[in-house]
Amino acid sequence: MMGIDVGATTIAGGLVTGAGDVLEVVQARTHRNGAGTAVETLLGVVDDLLVKTAARGLSLVGVGVGVPGAIDPEKGVMVKPPHHPVPEFADLRLAEQISTRTGIPAFVDNDANALALGEWTFGIGRGSASLVLLAVGTNVGGGIIHDHRVVRGHAGFGGELGHVTINFDGPSCFCGGKGCLGMYLGGAQMALEARRRIDPLRPSALLTLAGGEVSAITSKIVFEAARAGDPVAQGMVDEACEALGANLGGIVNGMNPEVVIITGGVAESLVPLETDILQRVRRYAYAPALSNTRICIVPADKRRTMRGAAALVLYELAHRGWREA
Numbered sequence: 001m002m003g004i005d006v007g008a009t010t011i012a013g014g015l016v017t018g019a020g021d022v023l024e025v026v027q028a029r030t031h032r033n034g035a036g037t038a039v040e041t042l043l044g045v046v047d048d049l050l051v052k053t054a055a056r057g058l059s060l061v062g063v064g065v066g067v068p069g070a071i072d073p074e075k076g077v078m079v080k081p082p083h084h085p086v087p088e089f090a091d092l093r094l095a096e097q098i099s100t101r102t103g104i105p106a107f108v109d110n111d112a113n114a115l116a117l118g119e120w121t122f123g124i125g126r127g128s129a130s131l132v133l134l135a136v137g138t139n140v141g142g143g144i145i146h147d148h149r150v151v152r153g154h155a156g157f158g159g160e161l162g163h164v165t166i167n168f169d170g171p172s173c174f175c176g177g178k179g180c181l182g183m184y185l186g187g188a189q190m191a192l193e194a195r196r197r198i199d200p201l202r203p204s205a206l207l208t209l210a211g212g213e214v215s216a217i218t219s220k221i222v223f224e225a226a227r228a229g230d231p232v233a234q235g236m237v238d239e240a241c242e243a244l245g246a247n248l249g250g251i252v253n254g255m256n257p258e259v260v261i262i263t264g265g266v267a268e269s270l271v272p273l274e275t276d277i278l279q280r281v282r283r284y285a286y287a288p289a290l291s292n293t294r295i296c297i298v299p300a301d302k303r304r305t306m307r308g309a310a311a312l313v314l315y316e317l318a319h320r321g322w323r324e325a
Helices: 038-056 094-102 111-121 187-197 205-209 219-227 231-255 267-284 302-319
Strands: 002-006 010-016 022-029 063-067 106-110 131-136 140-146 259-263 294-297
Touching: 002 038, 002 111, 002 302, 010 038, 010 302, 022 038, 022 302, 038 094, 063 094, 063 111, 063 302, 094 106, 106 111, 106 302, 111 131, 111 140, 111 259, 111 302, 131 231, 187 219, 187 231, 205 219, 205 231, 219 231, 219 267, 231 259, 231 267, 259 267, 267 294
Parallel strands: 002 063, 063 106, 131 259, 259 294
Antiparallel strands: 002 010, 010 022, 131 140
């Protein structure tokens, strides 16, 4: 299978076996040829992987692509939301275009749905009937598997758990809501908020770790500064962990999944805080439900995203009744 993950900065594709092993990897900057060229880059990655497939003497059963945003899985078309990092994918029949180019079935879905399928098929959630995944990166995405099926919702917006309100009086989110989880935990928003709160004229761990440049502050630096005792960073990390704990409590109470997985680019910074986060979850979750839910924090790995997109192929082939070649 060919599994491809489309990110705001990088498109990563791989050849993945039915057991989830990644044999070949191709990566390229999403807009390597300038603004609006992400589709061109994606198709170039597909072509490169086709060459590697032929060189290995392999055959492919399908192509899976995970993209940021809501997807109509039947049409393989992305709905265009505001402030999207790859707007050129909107309203494009991408699955059809890739299938025509490769001569094999192609499937497109939300990247967090693909990640959830990857963990359910090959990873931590293997063998479970229900799983919820939070992808904490630039913003916060979510994927839900219930009773062995992906929950996509009526219009493809199912699983947008990063846009669940945590604070009714919180900051406005681009989705139109207020106080969404992503406003406290999303990497881009954490960086922006830290830059807003910091006093550039006063010494601080935040400023030191950023090399004295306010504009260089990232979410990773916020977490590092919090560990170093920076009060601004500590306040932000406390808010982020409380928001995550409340969100996880809602997930446990509302869906009662077997497994909850937290992954994505920010997850590495959350690993040292796992005990604290779980303590906060206990304040919000119904205890009997939480006692039967396994919560895991897994740092991001490009190979996981490729396996997720490949798992999408297996899932769709099975549910659409197609036979593997």
